[in-house]
Amino acid sequence: xxxxxxxxxxxxxxxxxxxxxxxxxxxxxxxxxxxxxxxxxxxxxxxxxxxxxxxxxxxxxxxxxxxxxxxxxxxxxxxxxxxxxxxxxxxxxxxxxxxxxxxxxxxxxxxxxxxxxxxxxxxxxxxxxxxxxxxxxxxxxxxxxxxxxxxxxxxxxxxxxxxxxxxxxxxxxxxxxxxxxxxxxxxxxxxxxxxxxxxxxxxxxxxxxxxxxxxxxxxxxxxxxxxxxxxxxxxxxxxxxxxxxxxxxxxxxxxxxxxxxxxxxxxxxxxxxxxxxxxxxxxxxxxxxxxxxxxxxxxxxxxxxxxxxxxxxxxxxxxxxxxxxxxxxxxxxxxxxxxxxxxxxxxxxxxxxxxxxxxxxxxxxxxxxxxxxxxxxxxxxxxxxxxxxxxxxxxxxxxxxxxxxxxxxxxxxxxxxxxxxxxxxxxxxxxxxxxxxxxxxxxxxxxxxxxxxxxxxxxxx
Numbered sequence: 001x002x003x004x005x006x007x008x009x010x011x012x013x014x015x016x017x018x019x020x021x022x023x024x025x026x027x028x029x030x031x032x033x034x035x036x037x038x039x040x041x042x043x044x045x046x047x048x049x050x051x052x053x054x055x056x057x058x059x060x061x062x063x064x065x066x067x068x069x070x071x072x073x074x075x076x077x078x079x080x081x082x083x084x085x086x087x088x089x090x091x092x093x094x095x096x097x098x099x100x101x102x103x104x105x106x107x108x109x110x111x112x113x114x115x116x117x118x119x120x121x122x123x124x125x126x127x128x129x130x131x132x133x134x135x136x137x138x139x140x141x142x143x144x145x146x147x148x149x150x151x152x153x154x155x156x157x158x159x160x161x162x163x164x165x166x167x168x169x170x171x172x173x174x175x176x177x178x179x180x181x182x183x184x185x186x187x188x189x190x191x192x193x194x195x196x197x198x199x200x201x202x203x204x205x206x207x208x209x210x211x212x213x214x215x216x217x218x219x220x221x222x223x224x225x226x227x228x229x230x231x232x233x234x235x236x237x238x239x240x241x242x243x244x245x246x247x248x249x250x251x252x253x254x255x256x257x258x259x260x261x262x263x264x265x266x267x268x269x270x271x272x273x274x275x276x277x278x279x280x281x282x283x284x285x286x287x288x289x290x291x292x293x294x295x296x297x298x299x300x301x302x303x304x305x306x307x308x309x310x311x312x313x314x315x316x317x318x319x320x321x322x323x324x325x326x327x328x329x330x331x332x333x334x335x336x337x338x339x340x341x342x343x344x345x346x347x348x349x350x351x352x353x354x355x356x357x358x359x360x361x362x363x364x365x366x367x368x369x370x371x372x373x374x375x376x377x378x379x380x381x382x383x384x385x386x387x388x389x390x391x392x393x394x395x396x397x398x399x400x401x402x403x404x405x406x407x408x409x410x411x412x413x414x415x416x417x418x419x420x421x422x423x424x425x426x427x428x429x430x431x432x433x434x435x436x437x438x439x440x441x442x443x444x445x446x447x448x449x450x451x452x453x454x455x456x457x458x459x460x461x
Contacts, residue, residue, distance in 0.1 A: 056366045057144065058359050062092030066356040069098040069108065070122035070346070074288065075314045079376040080122075086372055087363050093356055103420045105131050108351070112137060119357040122346045123169065125416040125424050126160060129347055133163040139350040141167040142358040148365035152385040156408030161347050169347030172364045173373070174382040175309040176399050177228050177342045177413060178332040181291070181316065182306075184325065185299035186213045194330040198233075201333040202267060205274050208304045215274050217303030219290030220282035220438050223431025227415040227423065228342065229307060230434060232332045234261040235340040235411055247417045249459045253451035259444060264335055266441035276303040279439050288315050295321035307332070309344065310399045314378020323393050341406065344413040345382065374400075422458035429454045 072080055077097065084095040098118050100107045105128050111117050117137070123129050132138040141149070146167060149158050153171070161169025180201075187193070190211035195201040205215035219225045235243045238257040245251045246258070272278035276293065277285060285293075291312045293302040296319050306312065313323060321327040331339045348364045350357040363369050370381040374390040384404050391397040403410075415423035415430055422429035430451060437447045 056148070056363070056368055058087075058091050058363060059355060060092055061356050061359060064091075064093045064354075064356045066093050066095045066120065066354075066360060067098050067118035068095060068120045068122065068360070069100045069104070069111070069118040071100050071102055071104055071124060072122070073099065075318070075378060076311070079314070079373050079379065082376060083364075083369050083372045086369070087360060090363070091356075091359060093359075095360070103425045104128060105420055108132070108137065109135075112351070117351045119350065119352045119354060120360050121349050121351055122172070123349050124344070124346045125420055126412065127416065127418055127420050127423065129161065129169045129349060130163055131420065132349055132351070133166075133168055137351050138163075138168045139353040139357070141170065141350070141361055145170060145358060145361040145365050148362055152365060152367060152383045154382070154384065154404075154407050156410065157345075157382040160345065160412065161349075169349050170361050170365045171345045171347050171382050172369070173346040174380045174403060175311055175344040176380060176403055177309040177344050178232055178340050179309060179312070179329050179399070180305055180307045180332060181294065181312050181327055181329045183213075183294055183299075183301050183304050183321070184328050186211075186301060186304035187328075189213070189299050190304070194328075195333050196330075196339075198236075198264065198267075198333045198335040205268070205305075209273055213300060213304050214276045214302060215304050216268065217276045217285070217290040217294045217306040218282040218438070219285050219287035219306075219308075220279070220435060221284055221286045223426060223435055224415065224424070225287055225290070225308060226434035226438060227430055228309075228413070229265055230261060231342050231414045232307075232340045233264050233335050234258070234414070235342060236332070236335040236338065237261055237264060239336065240411060243411055243414065247414045249418075249455055253455055254448045258448055258451070262437065262441075262444045262447060265437075266444065269438050269441040282438060283435060288318075291315035292319050295319040295327055310380045310396060311378050313396060317377055323395050329395060329399075341410055342413055343403070343410045344416060418455070419458040419461065421461065422455050429458060 068084065070080065081097055084097065087093065088095050104121065104123060108117065108121055123132065149170060157171050158167065161167055161171055186208060190208045192204045192207050195204045208215040237260060242257050268274060275282050287308065291306050292315055294304065294306040295301065295316050316323055316327045333339065348361055350361055367383050367385040370383045370386045371390045373379040374381060374386060375392060377392045377396065380400055380403060382403065388397045388401055391400055425431065433447055433450045433454065
């Protein structure tokens with residue numbers, strides 16, 4: 001998934017405490033087919049799952065060609081392709097992955113205008129799902145996929161893929177975006193332990209810095225990582241009610257609660273010695289490198305910690321570090337009364353009302369499809385029928401269990417709930433404003449004014 005976007009219905013304030021308790025369990029850990037069916041439906045069920053959901057039935061699609069567009073690249077694209085290959089084996093269809101660019105709605109618009117839309121698109125923003133529906137691109141989910149959703153997903157995750165009561169999206173890949181991964185050797189050499197509060201986090205960073213290792217790696221070249229920093233601080237500090245209001249632009253970005261969150265974030269961004277490469281270096285560092293540079297170089301990495309979701313595991317796997325011993329993780333530290341829990345996700349949406357597109361949505365809503373990527377790592381599924389044993393290590397297993405245990409009690413990524421022109425476009429809106437803030441964290445007032453001006457324009461359009 002791109003690390004994130006969507007629109008979550010308003011939840012009770014208690015979600016943060018309950019989900020945080022579940023996710024905190026992570027901190028206590030040492031981080032650790034079928035051939036041609038001859039024209040008949042292929043039936044299967046999730047293997048070894050705690051809950052088998054509903055029986056999976058896929059049609060014969062021999063000779064059909066299906067295109068699937070997504071913004072995934074590198075290992076994410078490779079692992080999703082494994083899922084598509086299994087679908088090909090079970091149905092006889094030929095599936096082609098179409099690399100898309102952010103913002104994906106613009107990419108799809110070009111394809112649709114040219115008369116060649118993909119059959120299915122993986123949309124990383126709730127706002128993108130809503131735009132696809134508003135522009136009459138998206139096709140409603142069919143009965144077979146709906147049956148899988150009803151059996152395998154909580155109402156909250158089903159609602160995220162619905163617009164005005166009609167189901168359009170199947171959330172295949174989720175994310176817990178409230179995690180900080182760290183280099184265990186660097187922590188041991190500095191004599192520090194996992195911080196639980198923001199104050200402790202800053203103190204830990206100073207101690208690690210004094211030991212000779214830069215404490216924090218920031219992938220500032222990708223603006224979405226900076227929105228995630230802000231959102232976790234804002235949710236913990238301002239609380240769920242304010243979070244929901246700001247996500248809907250019911251309060252302005254010049255609100256004092258935003259001032260407080262940027263001031264808190266500035267306590268880190270305002271100290272270049274705490275960030276690998278300083279602000280300029282961070283702004284030239286893309287997300288994958290921000291992770292890999294934290295887990296290479298033994299006990300002298302370029303940084304000791306990196307903030308991001310469970311999907312960082314797929315980048316850690318590209319380094320010599322072993323999750324559970326060399327690479328460990330703790331929940332995002334509490335700024336206010338409790339630690340934040342922010343989630344993200346990618347929804348599969350049919351852009352063509354064809355048998356193949358609907359069959360693929362049905363497959364992606366099943367535990368069978370989720371199991372394939374779960375075993376490969378760097379993946380988190382909202383599918384409650386997926387056996388936790390499918391995940392490759394205890395760390396990812398516990399993160400997944402926490403997501404399922406949270407049920408409907410979570411907050412979705414704020415920027416993913418907003419109009420894409422503001423919350424999901426490189427070089428514009430929130431992404432650009434926070435990149436400028438990373439460069440000049442003293443300009444809180446100016447940052448807020450730019451955010452509000454861009455938001456006001458986006459919400460009117």
